[in-house]
Amino acid sequence: MTNLNAVPFHEKSYWEDRFKREKHFEWLLTWNNIKSEIIPFLNVSDEILHVGCGNSTLAFDIFESGYRNITNVDYAENVISYMKSVTQKREIEAKINYSSISWYKGDCLYHLQSYLPKKVYPVVIDKSLIDTIACGDDDNQSRVKRLAAEILSVTETDGHWFSVSFSSEREYHCQMNADTNNVYHWKTKRKIPIQVTQLNDKPGAPPIYYYLYINQKIKVT
Template sequence: MVASTSLDVVPDDPTAYKTKEYWEERYQNEDADTTFDWFKTYEELQPLLNEHIKNKDSSILILGCGNSTLGEDMYKDGYRNITNIDYSKTVIDNMKERCGDTPGMTWLEMDIRDLKFDDESYDIVIDKGTMDALMCDRGDVWEPSEELIAEVKGEVDEVVRVLKVGGAFLYLTFGQPHFRKRHLQRDCWEIKTTTMGEAFHYFFYSMVKQR
């Protein structure tokens, strides 16, 4: 596998990160075996994930998987019920081919704001930077636009719907609590925050659905 580090894939306009067109073009222009992990690798996240995922038979949904190795690495570590979704057909096709014969792990083309799953289908939902792409906007970070609020609400509402009671939503971001918690707040859970890193901080938000 080839790690993606080229600045050629960085858009001139960061709002491109929230468009399907940008990701399709990016994945079409990259080698099929290219990988890229936002923020942290599985090895770095493993202690936190192990803390929240007690059973390796848990049904796990990874939102906006891209060409990250997260799903593969979790599979190699013994998790056997993983669904990876992305709205780029190209990257889903590439990942299916790259991962080959992995019984119990699936790759589906799907929008995170319109999940095609039944209510209470998953024990764990993971977002590693996908919501951050949705939040790329030219507006004031302190006063996000109504459009941005609606798009993020669409994701979180769908997560709540497909999570089982007792299931957890795990979200890794560079977004500080005063920018992210307003979007994550729901009556059915409490938000717990773990800070990662030293010079530059990342934030791991965990939310367990209580009802």
């Protein structure tokens, strides 16, 4: 049965309308929650792709950890314009050069590579983008598979996709044929449960966990 009151997280119009009113929101986990698990995989010179960036400050938080090159993409043009203005304001107020943080409008489900300044990245991060894509999906998880394929296409061989999800059963199935001799897929190396504290938790309330998936682009042998 369809839930008529379900929030349409999978619809672009929902996000465009939401971003007209909302200035900042962090989905599920912050950089502080996940950086100890991600940093061991990073090099300072890595160019990091943040997909479904919304109005998160993740890019600035990563920058402050010493990783300067961050490309952010979202399909809502109004939030990209807004985050560009946030970047400019921060530069003036903090006197910090954020020129290595960039913002692009682009659809992560369709021809993602065409929106980006580079063809491939060693590191990709999403925070609950995959959950929003899963909303309204079919029984075959066609939308989730499409997202996985698009991100695979913009990730370097042996590169990593760090995906934050509320689901403990998220799957990252897809396969890309670069040519007849090179076939790639995602391998989930680890699924890390991260406990979060809710502001309104009552004493004795059961713990709540979100999940960080560490996926690697692997050549099929």
